[in-house]
Amino acid sequence: MPGITNTTSPPEWLMQPLLLEPYLRPMPWGGNRLPHWLGLSEPGQPIGEAWLVSDHHLHTSRILNAPDTSQTLRTLMARWPKAVAGYLAPRFPLLIKIIDARENLSVQVHPDDASAQHWAPQQGGKTEAWLVLDTTAEGKIYLGLRPGITKEVLTRELALDALPLCLNTYFPRIGECYYVPAGTVHALGAGVSVLEVQQTSDATFRLYDWGRLDPQGKPRPLHIEAALAVLREHTPEAGLQTPVRLNSDCELLVNTPFFTLYRLNVAAQQTVAAPAIIVPLHSSANLTQGETNITIPAKHAALLPALAGEVQLRTAKSDEVILITWPLDRATPSE
Known part of the structure; x- marks a missing residue:
């Protein structure tokens, strides 16, 4: 399993959503x-x-909106695992x-x-x-x-x-x-x-x-x-599984020891907390963090690194978006 190195500070662009190929x-x-x-x-x-x-x-996965097009999820996890996944994971979970x-x-x-x-x-x-x-x-x-x-x-x-x-x-x-x-x-x-x-x-x-x-x-x-x-x-x-409606815009689909799936019904802007993964199902979605805005095509994925904090999610029309989160209490003793 790849080792962890964390010798430099994460770059500022890791504070924005990442579109994956x-x-x-x-x-x-x-x-x-x-x-x-x-x-x-x-x-x-x-x-x-x-x-x-x-x-x-x-x-x-290759990061499509990174300044360096050679950046992949592996290169990010090898250098800044906590900034990406939220804990010192040896690989993205x-x-x-x-x-x-x-x-x-x-x-x-x-x-x-x-x-x-x-x-x-x-x-x-x-x-x-x-x-x-x-x-x-x-x-x-x-x-x-x-x-x-x-x-x-x-x-x-x-x-x-x-x-x-x-x-x-x-x-x-x-x-x-x-x-x-x-x-x-x-x-x-x-x-x-x-x-x-x-x-x-x-x-x-x-x-x-x-x-x-x-x-x-x-x-x-x-x-x-x-x-x-x-x-x-x-x-x-x-x-x-039987969905559990948490509010008018969000259903819990399944909760496991390793990940949780939610279905968002996005009719207006919603705030999503990082770290998380966003997958719009039928049409594109927009993610805004500060002055950064990215568009996620339908059935593609965007990763919200832990450093991103809160991100604003919008869709062009009312649509279903899948939100995926994972537990952050799986830290290694070296953290």
Whole structure:
């Protein structure tokens, strides 16, 4: 994991909102909607994910409005972690992405922080949540084991190619939020697109891949031993969440130990406290801090560094904006 250095004072531009460049990640089950949604060029291959905010070794987000265009979230976190994340984090704690599933994703399990020390020590745990952006009438979410299903039953049904029958099945609707705590077996179904908020990790253990073959006609590797080792049989907190209306303009979608999601209904100016991440869903949004003003295109992300203090949020018309925050009490002893 990258070390922390903090030998110079943060620059003044870290006191303003930062617009991040999306990264398109090809996946065999992906579709063709993400480039269109984000106003990006078509890459000529299926795109399964758009990483909006990332400080992962597979990709680190570029800061579009930094004075130096080479600045990335990794370079900022390596030099000024507390100014960015609000505490001395070794890397930015969250990875934010949009997933577009043209086909079923694999049935998979992610480790928690404790089990990741053995099974994915370079990655860490991965708890996540999904906000449904779009779905077909046939779209499904597979999430958690049905009552009475144990690891032993799951292993037997896996050998019979019947594993999906062991899973709870949801028929999602646009705007719903699903919680996927680490250790919960799950799969996003064909035709469903979500905004995913997760811990910064790519630790994924595949149990079942629907008989899918790669371009060479070979199945993708499965990770059955690791998946069963980190799987939790009972995750009652997982599944569809009931929004809690905090006021006329704000709903709490899900609150986890690692992040909290809010849905803002922005009809006029709102004040947002840093650190946070802002994602407007349908149209652009404007962020103002002092004399600085930036525009966030729809489905892009802006990071409000901890140094930014309070920022004014506006939209051109009444619209939904997702606000993502994280706990600041995870400081390291060296702080």
